[in-house]
Amino acid sequence: MNCTICPRHCLIPVGKSGYCGVRRNWYQDSSSNTTNENNFKNDLRNGIFSITYGKNTGLVVDPVEKKPLYHFYPGSKTLSLGSIGCNLDCKFCQNSSISRSVDDSVLVKYSPLEVVAAAQLNGCRSIAFTYNEPIIGLEYVIDIAKEAHQAGLQTIAVTNGYIAQEWLDKFFENIDAANVDLKSFSDDFYREYCSASIEPVKETLCYLAKKNKNSTKNNCNDNSKRGIWFEVTTLLIPELNDSEREIAELSDWFFSELGAEIPLHFSAFRPADRLRSIPPTPAKTLFRSRNIATATGLKYVYTGNIDDTAGQATYCPQCKQSIISRNRFNVTEYLVDEDQCCRYCGQTIAGEFESDL
Numbered sequence: 001m002n003c004t005i006c007p008r009h010c011l012i013p014v015g016k017s018g019y020c021g022v023r024r025n026w027y028q029d030s031s032s033n034t035t036n037e038n039n040f041k042n043d044l045r046n047g048i049f050s051i052t053y054g055k056n057t058g059l060v061v062d063p064v065e066k067k068p069l070y071h072f073y074p075g076s077k078t079l080s081l082g083s084i085g086c087n088l089d090c091k092f093c094q095n096s097s098i099s100r101s102v103d104d105s106v107l108v109k110y111s112p113l114e115v116v117a118a119a120q121l122n123g124c125r126s127i128a129f130t131y132n133e134p135i136i137g138l139e140y141v142i143d144i145a146k147e148a149h150q151a152g153l154q155t156i157a158v159t160n161g162y163i164a165q166e167w168l169d170k171f172f173e174n175i176d177a178a179n180v181d182l183k184s185f186s187d188d189f190y191r192e193y194c195s196a197s198i199e200p201v202k203e204t205l206c207y208l209a210k211k212n213k214n215s216t217k218n219n220c221n222d223n224s225k226r227g228i229w230f231e232v233t234t235l236l237i238p239e240l241n242d243s244e245r246e247i248a249e250l251s252d253w254f255f256s257e258l259g260a261e262i263p264l265h266f267s268a269f270r271p272a273d274r275l276r277s278i279p280p281t282p283a284k285t286l287f288r289s290r291n292i293a294t295a296t297g298l299k300y301v302y303t304g305n306i307d308d309t310a311g312q313a314t315y316c317p318q319c320k321q322s323i324i325s326r327n328r329f330n331v332t333e334y335l336v337d338e339d340q341c342c343r344y345c346g347q348t349i350a351g352e353f354e355s356d357l
Ligand code: SF4
Pocket: 003, 004, 005, 006, 007, 008, 009, 010, 017, 018, 019, 020, 021, 022, 023, 086, 087, 135, 136
């Protein structure tokens, strides 16, 4: 059977899994004593679904800034969960012990209702699907997200954006905010270091720009009632994707296709996985990249994975005052009012905010 969830479109023999390791062709697999723990309609899985349904690596309470999301209820707590497997194969993966694992015996079972209850018990405003790629566990994400909304919680997807276009609506239907990795602005990089291609990721970003109610790009009538907030993260790896030229090209495209209001996070690489011989990203590379993107016209550009309070503060694009200060993942100053405006000059700040922390 053909899995259509992501652009790989794996052709999966009966009883086997696709490239991500967790979406299995379950068709006529009943003789193998496996138990179908799913409760989904056939039209969703079409005989192929995730072996990790109802199982994750554990529940962790995080500040929402850790996703990173800087314009989505700053200072709030989110319940993070992930599982095993991935549809990319990044040579610099920071979570390779889970992303390349296919051993679901190490996972802990939580029903969607148990996940929601844990979020409520821990005072979380949202539930975040993170650590590994959530699209490959689509059914579990959808069930938890629906229960979360029933309980008045919000939902976050931290994704590589490598999703088939025909599944974008289904995946994001119950998602309130996303952080999407744009791993480079080069298709060659995607092919050599991620075993993927850039075009589907750009399509996902453009889709979100249309769905985002804050964006001037929003021309999607059917979603006028509800928007999806999103931010973008690019991990800068020395010599591989951090040239001034590439950052300038990325920034130009970002400005014209996603809009100036969408936050962009430049994050520092630390040696990991198969790129352990590459040194960490120097701070000056992050500063330079932030300057390039800001000069292009992007209003909210941040640095990450380094100590840089100036690069992690939110500045009002109108009066240029610092209105949200952060010390690593803690919000230390908050000057956004109840109308989502700068308390100094009244300029609207893109995103979703409370009047207080
Ligand atoms: S989600 Fe997994 S099985 Fe489906 S196409 Fe992508 S890599 Fe293949």
